[in-house]
Amino acid sequence: xxxxxxxxxxxxxxxxxxxxxxxxxxxxxxxxxxxxxxxxxxxxxxxxxxxxxxxxxxxxxxxxxxxxxxxxxxxxxxxxxxxxxxxxxxxxxxxxxxxxxxxxxxxxxxxxxxxxxxxxxxxxxxxxxxxxxxxxxxxxxxxxxxxxxxxxxxxxxxxxxxxxxxxxxxxxxxxxxxxxxxxxxxxxxxxxxxxxxxxxxxxxxxxxxxxxxxxxxxxxxxxxxxxxxxxxxxxxxxxxxxxxxxxxxxxxxxxxxxxxxxxxxxxxxxxxxxxxxxxxxxxxxxxxxxxxxxxxxxxxxxxxxxxxxxxxxxxxxxxxxxxxxxxxxxxxxxxxxx
Numbered sequence: 001x002x003x004x005x006x007x008x009x010x011x012x013x014x015x016x017x018x019x020x021x022x023x024x025x026x027x028x029x030x031x032x033x034x035x036x037x038x039x040x041x042x043x044x045x046x047x048x049x050x051x052x053x054x055x056x057x058x059x060x061x062x063x064x065x066x067x068x069x070x071x072x073x074x075x076x077x078x079x080x081x082x083x084x085x086x087x088x089x090x091x092x093x094x095x096x097x098x099x100x101x102x103x104x105x106x107x108x109x110x111x112x113x114x115x116x117x118x119x120x121x122x123x124x125x126x127x128x129x130x131x132x133x134x135x136x137x138x139x140x141x142x143x144x145x146x147x148x149x150x151x152x153x154x155x156x157x158x159x160x161x162x163x164x165x166x167x168x169x170x171x172x173x174x175x176x177x178x179x180x181x182x183x184x185x186x187x188x189x190x191x192x193x194x195x196x197x198x199x200x201x202x203x204x205x206x207x208x209x210x211x212x213x214x215x216x217x218x219x220x221x222x223x224x225x226x227x228x229x230x231x232x233x234x235x236x237x238x239x240x241x242x243x244x245x246x247x248x249x250x251x252x253x254x255x256x257x258x259x260x261x262x263x264x265x266x267x268x269x270x271x272x273x274x275x276x277x278x279x280x281x282x283x284x285x286x287x288x289x290x291x292x293x294x295x296x297x298x299x300x301x302x303x304x305x306x307x308x309x310x311x312x313x314x315x316x317x318x319x320x321x322x323x324x325x326x327x328x329x330x331x332x333x334x335x336x337x338x
Contacts, residue, residue: 001234002282002316005243005274012276016219017187017212021072025188028071030061033192036326039299043325046314050324052195053311057302057332062100064260064304064331065189069169069208070100072185073178074108077165080177088113088164090153092138092145094205094259095124096335097169102131113152113164117145119255119262124335141253142263146170170206171269179208179269186212189328197226198323201310203330204230204239204281205263207270213328214277227279231313233258234283239274242266243281257286257305260331280317288312293333302332 025031035055043051056065074089081087089105090113091098098114105112112133116125117140129135138145146168153166171179186209200217204210210230217226230239235254242248250265266274284292286305292315293308303311310327319325 001240002280003240003244004280005278007243007246007275008279009276012218013220014215014218014273014277016221017184017215021184022188022191024072024075025060025068028060034059034189036193036195037299037301039301042295042299042311046319046325047321048319048325049322052197052324052326053296053301053303053329054189054193054326055301055329056189056307057329057335062096062103063335064096064100065186065209065328066096066100067103068188069182069185070097070167071104073167073181074101074104076181077167077178078108078110081165083163085163086110090149090164090166091115091168092117092142092149093128094120094142094262096260096331098133099124099128099131101167102128102133106132115145115149115152117142119259121259124259143250143265150175169208169267170263170265171267173268176269179267183208183211183215183269187216190216193326195324195326196223197326199227199229199317199319200326200328201229201231201313201317202328203261203306203309204232205261206265206267207239207274208267209328209330210239210278211267211270211273214273218273218277228277229279229313229317230274230281231309232281232283233261233289233309234285236262236264237281237283238264238266239278240281240283242271243274243278258289258309260306260335261309282313282316284309284312284316288315296329301329303329304331304333304335307331
């Protein structure tokens, strides 16, 4: 299903992301821009002039883009922390974010405690534990795991008040600084792009990466002309439901191979950007994501189900024949085992 955003305001603009984020990432061990792979055969099949995949399957030694947000947010949370000594970085995850938090907590000399909901693949849980994190299973959905992580950390103080620092990529009233730093971290992905697309297709869970895309393409310093479209599983379409309602709504989620997008509530921080800046939203089935994953693999792009969702979405969109399109392939197959 695809729906235009009736709330889209062509005059809506925001402040650009902080320039210091890219410099921070460039100083991390193993940093390199991730590949931008042109896909001429898939472009012809989709009826567009040029098609690119921004391949995040090897980001800072991890198989997903989440490393960008986790590293910057942990850095900023530790800098803002009231206290000294070793801290425990706390988060909830359906896979990739938790592993990234665990990796950079350890790299920066701290511990990690990660809460996972039902439906996270055992291989993803093992990968988080292998990073040195304590993992707690929370019966229920992603939103339930987020609530448990927040409660365990005293997250009501903004997540930076003591020995347990909440680093969550979802915002709510009273908890917005850290999710904002995560969004800022994702800005590096867009700063690396050497092309200015007519259309960019963005996987949306709670909306943090989508917010980063909208910050990049709707900032006061950005030239106009890039359409931004979100894609979600049809079983967890909180962005689509919120756009249709005109305000954030929570949706019941089911089981999907796109585990990293299996989220029922839009981040409160992302919503104003979505409301004013998003052009359209679309949903895809697991079967369509799987077909797109196979096609990307056949053309040399290692995509997991979430990373393949943008190609699946493009096949149901009416992109202009002469357009340039960028697909955000947010993860490799190793990030979302099934």
